[in-house]
Amino acid sequence: MTIFEDVESEVRSYCRNWPVVFDTAKGARLWDTDGNSYLDFFAGAGALNYGHNPEPLKRKLLEYLSRDGITHGLDMYTTAKGEFLKTFREKILGPRGLDYKVQFPGPTGANAVESALKLARKITGKEAMVNFTNAFHGMTLGALSVTGNSMKRGGAGIPLVHSTPMPFDNYFDGKVPDFLWFEKVLTDTGSSLNEPAAVIVETVQGEGGINPARIEWLQGLADLCKRHDILLIVDDVQMGVGRTGPFFSFEAAGIEPDIVTISKSISGYGLPMALVLIKPEHDVWGPGEHNGTFRGHNPAFVTGTEAIHQFWSDDTLERDVVRKGEKVEEAFNRIVADTKSTELTAKGRGLARGLQFAQEEQAAKVCAAAFERGLLMETSGPQSEVMKILAPLTITDDELDEGLAIVAESVKAVTSGG
Known part of the structure; x- marks a missing residue:
């Protein structure tokens, strides 16, 4: 070694x-x-x-590579991407009654989070974000700004600004009513809180210590965001794709986030791939406004499509x-x-x-x-x-x-x- x-x-x-x-x-x-x-x-x-x-995913991948299927395609139209989008719509979004546009931001969860934060600011014209104690959203600067861990934040080497942490569910061991502080500073003109563009949250904090948010807490958060005209971003990078049971970890709460970030297991094979799901009315990107050299990793589309067929055709x-x-x-x-x-x-x-x-x-x-x-x-x-x-x-x-x-x-x- x-x-x-x-x-x-x-x-x-x-x-x-x-x-x-x-x-x-x-x-x-x-x-x-x-x-x-x-x-x-x-x-x-x-x-x-x-x-x-x-095995089923490996077979599809080897077949695709053996026929010289497109590997690198940026955001060009390819058969592999078309099949993934069709399958994702028919077997994941449609049965759940969800209507999202799909952005391929780059190959990692951090790429997806960076995209979501940029898009929320573009939609609203506001700079501030609200994140939660003990959150983890990635290691790039934008993602670190909404991450809680002091060691990881310290690696940035510069001030991480434009985000305000709020207490995650049970942060005070049930001694403080849900959203007491959050709602107070939102409505108090003397609180100095910058009006937030979005709230970003994990339904279960993985790196933060396996902290699951209660269903009623998630529902309360979604309601608060709606009442105050704040976008809700759910980071499903680690807890999505079935980790908590349903394909999306927020399904049990019956909420529909404005933006969802997915990565890690979406390719089904450990191949780099990430998605940002965007409600159609919020898809205000201009062409090329957010891009990346490896946002079109076609072998990942192939295995991701087969993973959906194999594992998500039923419950x-x-x-x-x-x-x-x-x-x-x-x-x-x-x-x-x-x-x-x-x-x-x-x-x-x-x-x-x-x-x-x-x-x-x-x-x-x-x-x-x-x-x-x-x-x-x-x-x-x-x-x-x-x-x-x-x-x-x-x-x-x-x-x-x-x-x-x-x-x-x-x-x-x-x-x-x-």
Whole structure:
């Protein structure tokens, strides 16, 4: 591994926690160059909702490449993009009664967020944004301005302005009524709050510590935005594409955001791809006003189309994610009940789950113990105090049981000093 230490930047992170050289992967498993197997409860930070190298998607991709299908196309019309748009409209938007125009902003979630913020300012003519405590929206400057984590914000090297944080759901442990401060400063002419163009929110904060917003809180936020003529942006980069059960994480709340950002698993294969969904009346972009060299990644259109056909032609996957999420919740509740030496809190929704440790450093120790036992997990939260799992949605019950047993064993080993 000296080549990585000698040549690669010190900015590398995940590899420091998993110091092996990975070589192959299939489904919910990876193998290193020594042939050791690792169960994956990380799934590319949510970019591999259907696991590694799903066979139907791989076949379509290889067929497309073997016939010299267009790979790079900017925003030119291609058969691959046309098929994706048609399939997305017919199987995702239409059945949900949603009417959105689709923008391809560039290949990452941060590209999508930057686009959404720029568009909201163009629509409204206002500069200010409202974000939430512990939010994470990306590492570029605009996305960082609406991100909460001080370490990540500090990397910008310049002041991050034009955004005002508000308390996310349960930030005050239920001691303060929802939106008390937000509504007060909106209506108080002495509050100094700049009138916001938009509010940007995650329905479940992933990097912020697996913090799920209650359905009624999301509904209240949508109502507040409507009453005050503020655009609502839902960042579904990590929690969309089935991570919480439904394709869009906001479906359960019955709300319709003005703008939605999607990336990570939308290609279905871990290929770079991102979308911005825009209500038609808000699609005020001029041609080329926001662009990017890699906004038309056609192999991702191919696998993204097939992923929708394979997994979203009915509600089988959605119901399975909810069922598996309940299975994880039960297992985590047992771990909480069985752990006497420290306070644990089980958190999450669907297959985005976490265990929060009162002794913050123990979360990373549990992840390290799990890696020693052949399981990949990461931490999240402002102090890395949450042990976070994002297993592939297609993981088998046996694999899920195997991983949860490792989690329980690792928690016990760390909290009991064993």
